[in-house]
Amino acid sequence: MKKVALTAMTLLFLSGMAQSQQKKAQPQKKEAPVTQEEVIKVLTSGLSTDPRFVWKVQQDEAQRICSQYTSREAMPAQAVQKVIQLSQSGIRYPQWGIFWGDWREGKKIVDNPRGGRFASYGFSDSPTDRGGNCYACHLIEKGAPGGTMGPNLYQYGKKWNITKENMNSPEALERVRAVYNIIYNAWSAFPCSSMPRFGHNGAFSPEDVMNIVTFLLHPDSPVNK
Numbered sequence: 001m002k003k004v005a006l007t008a009m010t011l012l013f014l015s016g017m018a019q020s021q022q023k024k025a026q027p028q029k030k031e032a033p034v035t036q037e038e039v040i041k042v043l044t045s046g047l048s049t050d051p052r053f054v055w056k057v058q059q060d061e062a063q064r065i066c067s068q069y070t071s072r073e074a075m076p077a078q079a080v081q082k083v084i085q086l087s088q089s090g091i092r093y094p095q096w097g098i099f100w101g102d103w104r105e106g107k108k109i110v111d112n113p114r115g116g117r118f119a120s121y122g123f124s125d126s127p128t129d130r131g132g133n134c135y136a137c138h139l140i141e142k143g144a145p146g147g148t149m150g151p152n153l154y155q156y157g158k159k160w161n162i163t164k165e166n167m168n169s170p171e172a173l174e175r176v177r178a179v180y181n182i183i184y185n186a187w188s189a190f191p192c193s194s195m196p197r198f199g200h201n202g203a204f205s206p207e208d209v210m211n212i213v214t215f216l217l218h219p220d221s222p223v224n225k
C-alpha cells in the first residue's frame with residue numbers, strides 16, 4: 001500500500017512538472033518585435049561614451065547590407081558588388097605605394113593575439129602592442145598550431161607565384177597589392193567575411209599591412225619555407 005501511494009505521488013509530482021513545463025513553453029502575450037534602434041540602445045548603454053569606441057557599435061553601410069542576409073551565398077549579386085565597391089573605395093596605401101616591407105615586423109603583428117585593442121586606452125601595456133590574432137583563424141607557419149575558420153596560409157607566397165626571380169616585376173607587385181587589399185579590408189575581396197577589416201577599422205596602419213603582406217608572401221619569410 002505504502003509503495004503504491006509513493007508511486008502515485010511520484011506520478012503526481014512528475015505530471016505537475018510536465019504541466020509547469022508546458023505552461024512555460026506556451027507563448028506569453030504577443031510582444032512587438034525588437035527594433036534595430038532598441039538593440040543599439042541596449043548595446044551602447046553598457047559601453048563607454050568615449051567617441052573612440054562609440055563608432056564600434058554603429059553599423060556602416062557595408063555592415064547594414066551584410067546584416068540583411070543569412071550568408072554571402074544568400075546575397076543578390078548587386079548587394080555583393082555594393083559591399084565590394086564600398087570596401088575597395090576605403091583602402092589607403094602607404095604614401096610611397098606598394099613595396100616590400102619587413103617580414104619580421106609583420107610576423108610580430110600576426111603572432112600577437114591582442115587584436116582589436118586600442119593602445120593608450122588603458123587596455124594595452126605598450127602603444128606598439130597591436131595584434132592581428134591571425135592564428136585564431138588560420139594555420140600559417142609550418143608546425144605552428146592555428147585555427148581553421150580561415151584557409152591555411154602556409155606557403156601563401158607560392159599560391160600567388162611570388163619567387164625570388166619575379167618578386168619585383170610589375171606583375172608580381174600587382175599580386176602583392178591584391179593581398180594588401182585583403183588584409184586592409186577583407187570585405188573588398190570576401191564581402192561580409194568574418195575576417196576583421198583591419199585597416200578599415202584603424203587597427204593597423206598602411207605600413208603595418210605592408211609588413212604583414214611581406215610576411216605572407218616574401219620568399220625569405222618562414223611562411224614560404
Ligand code: HEC
Pocket residue numbers: 109110131132133134135136137138149150151153179182183190192193194195196198212216
Ligand atoms: C576571425 C577569424 C579571422 C581572423 C582573426 C583573421 N582571418 Fe584571415 N580569413 C578568415 C576567413 C574566414 C577567410 C576566408 C575569407 C572568406 O571566404 O570569407 C580569411 C581569408 C584570409 C586571406 C585570403 C586567403 C585566400 O584564400 O587567398 C588571407 C591572406 C588572410 N585571411 C590573412 C589573415 C591575416 C594575416 C590575419 C591577421 C592579421 C587574419 N587573416 C586574421 C578569417 C580570419
